[in-house]
Amino acid sequence: MLAYVWAEDENRLIGKGGGLPWRLPADIAFFKKITMRGDMVTGRKTYETIPNRPLPGRRNIVLTAQKDYEAPGAIIVHSKEEILELEAKNNEDLYIIGGSALFKVFEDEVDELYRTVIHDTFEGDTYFPEDFDYGGFELVKTEKGIVDEKNKYEHTFELWRRK
Numbered sequence: 001m002l003a004y005v006w007a008e009d010e011n012r013l014i015g016k017g018g019g020l021p022w023r024l025p026a027d028i029a030f031f032k033k034i035t036m037r038g039d040m041v042t043g044r045k046t047y048e049t050i051p052n053r054p055l056p057g058r059r060n061i062v063l064t065a066q067k068d069y070e071a072p073g074a075i076i077v078h079s080k081e082e083i084l085e086l087e088a089k090n091n092e093d094l095y096i097i098g099g100s101a102l103f104k105v106f107e108d109e110v111d112e113l114y115r116t117v118i119h120d121t122f123e124g125d126t127y128f129p130e131d132f133d134y135g136g137f138e139l140v141k142t143e144k145g146i147v148d149e150k151n152k153y154e155h156t157f158e159l160w161r162r163k
């Protein structure tokens with residue numbers, strides 16, 4: 001099973017200057033809960049934004065075209081096919097955590113979408129792909145996040161499943 005896990009604002013914005021445009025610890029906790037269920041796949045740029053990498057408790061798989069790329073503690077792969085082979089071999093669910101480039105790469109294979117919608121607009125430079133076809137998916141679960149002192153933005157956790 002292949003899933004995407006990400007958070008976007010009302011304009012599909014996901015990134016700013018190599019990081020996240022917002023601070024929302026509740027979504028980080030949600031991200032951790034979901035990705036701990038299997039292996040995590042990230043684009044090289046997103047991987048380099050993780051402060052204490054690799055993230056513990058799950059395989060960190062990094063996609064890069066650089067043949068000599070090194071990331072201690074992570075598994076380096078160079079193609080989509082290599083990742084799909086790993087999925088078949090390990091019998092583990094794969095959680096694709098972005099960024100934008102990765103969300104294009106697996107659009108035909110992805111089975112589930114864990115989308116956190118942040119009901120606000122932010123400044124930034126990286127977006128979830130505009131042409132992603134939600135027509136092939138159905139929204140099977142929505143849950144409103146709790147707004148509090150540390151989580152100032154209204155947000156909703158959604159789960160979409162391929163029809």
Ligand SMILES: NC(=O)c1ccc[n+]([C@@H]2O[C@H](COP(=O)([O-])OP(=O)(O)OC[C@H]3O[C@@H](n4cnc5c(N)ncnc54)[C@H](OP(=O)(O)O)[C@@H]3O)[C@@H](O)[C@H]2O)c1
Pocket residue numbers: 005006007008013014015016017018019020042043044045046047049063064065066069078079080097098099100101102103105126
């Ligand atoms: N809001 C969210 O949920 C969320 C989630 C993830 C990321 N983000 C944000 O998104 C931004 C980064 O996203 P991004 O789209 O710029 O970068 P990215 O997808 O993280 O990484 C892009 C890199 O992945 C490698 N890559 C991609 N497709 C490949 C392929 N088919 N074969 C081999 N290598 C491939 C390339 O690495 P090489 O250049 O090394 O070859 C490419 O430069 C950051 O701001 C980050 O904070 C937000």
